[in-house]
Amino acid sequence: MQVGLEVFLGLAAVLFSLGLYGAISKRSAVMVLMSLELMAVSVNINLVAFSRFLTPEVMTGQFFAIFTMVVSAAEIGLGLALVLAIYRQSRSIELAGLNRLKG
Amino acid sequence: MPETVNGVVFGILALASIGGAVAMLTSSNVIHAAFWLLEVMLAIAGLFLLLSAEFLALVQVLVYAGAVSVLMLFVIMLTLRRREDAVRTLDASLGAAVLALLFGAIVYVGVAASSFTLGPMPDEVPDIEALGTLLFSLDGGWVFPFELASLVLLVALVGAVWWSKEGDR
Numbered sequence: 001m002q003v004g005l006e007v008f009l010g011l012a013a014v015l016f017s018l019g020l021y022g023a024i025s026k027r028s029a030v031m032v033l034m035s036l037e038l039m040a041v042s043v044n045i046n047l048v049a050f051s052r053f054l055t056p057e058v059m060t061g062q063f064f065a066i067f068t069m070v071v072s073a074a075e076i077g078l079g080l081a082l083v084l085a086i087y088r089q090s091r092s093i094e095l096a097g098l099n100r101l102k103g
Numbered sequence: 104m105p106e107t108v109n110g111v112v113f114g115i116l117a118l119a120s121i122g123g124a125v126a127m128l129t130s131s132n133v134i135h136a137a138f139w140l141l142e143v144m145l146a147i148a149g150l151f152l153l154l155s156a157e158f159l160a161l162v163q164v165l166v167y168a169g170a171v172s173v174l175m176l177f178v179i180m181l182t183l184r185r186r187e188d189a190v191r192t193l194d195a196s197l198g199a200a201v202l203a204l205l206f207g208a209i210v211y212v213g214v215a216a217s218s219f220t221l222g223p224m225p226d227e228v229p230d231i232e233a234l235g236t237l238l239f240s241l242d243g244g245w246v247f248p249f250e251l252a253s254l255v256l257l258v259a260l261v262g263a264v265w266w267s268k269e270g271d272r
Binding site for chain 2: 007015020022024025026028030033037041048051052053056057063087088091
């Protein structure tokens, strides 16, 4: 069996779709953040696969993946801090309860 | 590495990551979902090894499997008042499923219509030393984005501490 670029792209697309489904459908803020992590990491698979198959000498995709990891680590830290702040205010992390700005 | 070994390893890792993601989305206990996410991250680190990206596999294990999962578990346990609160009803949504399927179909059509040179995996690949040299070289390297990334992390760290500290502001 030949493992080509397209199977990596397909796997990343499946993982991203699953993450998208979770990010939209879940009602717990922590579960939404987990789904966002799944989406970020599936993008990294794409970047590394492109780097391996198309530009293996300069490794541009690997460097892009490193910076994507930095941004997503920062995002998850801030997101979880935000979840803690919301919990302290309203004693709940259910997204359906966050409607105080609604007119 | 022989092609068959590559294919079998890819199949196992793909099954582990997709199965873990499905289990994460369908598990009714939030803590179990966090552990399934950890399993997905480890499988993806294996995929990076398959793609000869050893440094990224290491960073994946350290950052995602190590730091992010532990942080998730901490926040889950800090925001649960009783043990029973971890068990939730399954949040199923038809609209989200349709949207995710639509997205997957669009990506499939895009990849199928693209004109990448879909050849076999190139044999020669630079090692981790070349990656480090390229990352820290001044001309044509990535040292300036690297320093900028450390600044981003510092700002995020200060912001996270500021947001999550006790007291009124």
